[in-house]
Amino acid sequence: MQPAKPNILVIVPCFNEQGAIAGVVRDLVAVRQREGYQLDVLVVNDCSTDKSMDIIRTLPCLYLNLPVNLGIGGAMHSGYRYAFLHGYDIAVQMDGDGQHPADELPTVLEPILKQEADISIGSRFINREGFQSSFSRRVGIKYFRWLNQLLIGKTIHDSTSGFRAFNQRTIAIANNYYPDEYPEPESIVQFGLQGLRIKEVPVRMRHRQEGVSSINTSRAFYYMLKVSLGILFMYFRLVNKRAD
16 A cells, blocks of 8 residues: 655745736646645735735635735744644645746655655755846845854755745644744744754746835845844744743
């Protein structure tokens, strides 16, 4: 008898992605059929003000329609709680703007399926193929690489990547607490301090198909400062908790 296939939930946070969300879901459904995954797609509509929710209702996916805008951290926390409460084995985050190609999903899943990691992060900076992000964002990512090395002793090349997969252990931790405003870089420190195995895999990414990033050159320094404070707060809170 073959072992049962893991139940996978792909969580797609969506805020005003009316031009991209249908393509993201349909590409994921195509990968599910091609790879034979036991996979559901959950779109978390973060109180979009465009026609995103009207489109989501027509798509072959599950969805949560949040009554208020929670931001990316709150939207993903909602998705991880759904994954935890419904007993999924693996939860994957993929952006709703079309930046993460669904064809790269098997690459991100592989370390989890092989039980080589608790968290798998799709990185655009290992093979340096595809879209490499803006200059200001790359500067910030290099800074967070240094900060992660300092605080948890791990080198993460793409700490702001929103293309990642969690196993059940990580889902349970994210269900209890997940950072709100800048969850990707902050959660790396959270998971590192909790002894989870983090592995990066090389993926290609595209330019976002819809919307504009909130992190531009003029906001880059403010972003780095604010995220640094959030990371340090989390670091000292968890270190003190372990010491108690």
